[in-house]
Amino acid sequence: MDRNKYNMLREDIMKIVVVFGTRPEIIKMAPIIDEIINRGIDLSIIHTGQHYDKEMSDNFFNDLEIPAPDYNIHVGSGSHGKQTGLMMDGIEKVLLNEKADIVLVQGDTNAALAGALVASKLHIAVGHVESGLRSFDMTMPEEINRRVCDVTTLMYFVPTEESAINLLAEGYSRKNLFITGNTIVDACYRHLEIAKKKGFDNESLINLDIENMENIITLTMHRAENVDDKHRVSNVVDALKELDDTNIIFPIHPRTKKTLEKFGLFDELNGLEHIHIIKPLGYLDFLLLNSKSKLILTDSGGLQEEAITLGLPALTLRYNTERPETVTAGGNILVGSDKEAILKYANKILNDEEFANKMKNAKNPYGDGNSAIQIVDAIEEYYAKRLLDIKSPEHIMPSFDRKMALIDEDITVKDFERKYDTLIHTVFDGDKICFPYDDLNLKEMCVNYDAFHY
Ligand code: UD1
Numbered sequence: 001m002d003r004n005k006y007n008m009l010r011e012d013i014m015k016i017v018v019v020f021g022t023r024p025e026i027i028k029m030a031p032i033i034d035e036i037i038n039r040g041i042d043l044s045i046i047h048t049g050q051h052y053d054k055e056m057s058d059n060f061f062n063d064l065e066i067p068a069p070d071y072n073i074h075v076g077s078g079s080h081g082k083q084t085g086l087m088m089d090g091i092e093k094v095l096l097n098e099k100a101d102i103v104l105v106q107g108d109t110n111a112a113l114a115g116a117l118v119a120s121k122l123h124i125a126v127g128h129v130e131s132g133l134r135s136f137d138m139t140m141p142e143e144i145n146r147r148v149c150d151v152t153t154l155m156y157f158v159p160t161e162e163s164a165i166n167l168l169a170e171g172y173s174r175k176n177l178f179i180t181g182n183t184i185v186d187a188c189y190r191h192l193e194i195a196k197k198k199g200f201d202n203e204s205l206i207n208l209d210i211e212n213m214e215n216i217i218t219l220t221m222h223r224a225e226n227v228d229d230k231h232r233v234s235n236v237v238d239a240l241k242e243l244d245d246t247n248i249i250f251p252i253h254p255r256t257k258k259t260l261e262k263f264g265l266f267d268e269l270n271g272l273e274h275i276h277i278i279k280p281l282g283y284l285d286f287l288l289l290n291s292k293s294k295l296i297l298t299d300s301g302g303l304q305e306e307a308i309t310l311g312l313p314a315l316t317l318r319y320n321t322e323r324p325e326t327v328t329a330g331g332n333i334l335v336g337s338d339k340e341a342i343l344k345y346a347n348k349i350l351n352d353e354e355f356a357n358k359m360k361n362a363k364n365p366y367g368d369g370n371s372a373i374q375i376v377d378a379i380e381e382y383y384a385k386r387l388l389d390i391k392s393p394e395h396i397m398p399s400f401d402r403k404m405a406l407i408d409e410d411i412t413v414k415d416f417e418r419k420y421d422t423l424i425h426t427v428f429d430g431d432k433i434c435f436p437y438d439d440l441n442l443k444e445m446c447v448n449y450d451a452f453h454y
């Protein structure tokens, strides 16, 4: 898109409000914040305060060079209901005074849920960054959050075609859907270079002499369903103990530190020579550590994406993933908290070069590092065309039927929609769901479309 194409259409300046509260949101929003600032768009940042330790929040503002939040709601830790409720109250107070044209939320945290719910009820457009991911596991708080966010969203920024198809299959229109890749790639590419020039800054990593260490495994673990479950966490710990010819660097999430202490496992693990438990790392140090690792062992969402972006084999300590593209591409294996599976695949990656290389060479499904540009381009276009304005209808709305048809003519999606004044949602090529790109030829395909009645 031509950067200046829409600038002349409106003279007033757009206002974007970004809401976040946790470490991964700060990291993944940073490239978008950069892009917003570079284009001179008005910006306010609301930090919910869900993550508050220096290592989980402030350090990322420094490493990623983004401005301090304009507002911090300081919700702190608590139950989901309390935390989300306090966030909603705080965000609403801010949004009532900010003339936001769009509120951007990211991912699947309570901050994203609170920001999206409040904004949509105030009739402010919601842009959901990293929309459409599904683990299909409703026991995860994140699955509930991301689904509810998508219900309230006006602009869907989906990382991959697979996520877009999740939304189509749930009946969402493709109209406001943008396949943009994931901003984690933007963040990764840019900051790994900076990190390499800078070298390690973290005292623990310097003391460990990471540069000269062999067989490094980076481990992160914080998922509620893992670390709050004694049986699961013990299985993982048992596997870690047996990987004693490696060096496991474990920047520990505060939640995990607390539960390992509660289960009496922390001291035992920390006492092992090959396991190095350290505080959570800043983004630059963490990326650099990853780049020196042979293997990533994690239950993190963002890290599954970063591993395939950096060409690092990943073993995911979960029984499902909302990032199945990483598994299909061959860069990620789900091992759950199954001790035998963890050991089998870790040893294979460490000892079987061919196997490891195959994983390293998996194609990154999350784009080429231009996601933030694409996202802000799309927002600028919508703003210029007044598509962000949400108003109560002033005319009788058309009713519509959802219909299916088998297409026997040579016609593209765009031409079909024009010819029949319709909107296509989903296209089926046999039993395969296809994304209805404008130029897709529909001949012999089955389409699901809206027929309008005025
Ligand atoms: C949250 C997100 C999760 C995301 C993760 C990123 C939800 C529901 N969960 O999980 O999706 O993957 O952030 O890291 O939004 N704590 C501290 N200091 C802090 C923050 C937390 O000590 O700065 C401790 C507290 O004991 C707290 C616990 O960690 O109770 C869990 O924190 P919380 O923010 O509730 O959930 P996360 O596990 O971090």
Ligand code: UDP
Residues within 6 Å of the ligand: 023, 024, 027, 220, 222, 251, 252, 279, 280, 281, 282, 283, 284, 286, 287, 299, 300, 301, 302, 303, 306
């Ligand atoms: N990360 C970091 N320092 C650490 C651990 C993780 O900078 O010590 C980064 C990591 O690079 C990734 C993000 O934090 O970009 C992932 O956050 P987390 O695992 O907390 O959340 P999730 O992605 O699972 O929601």
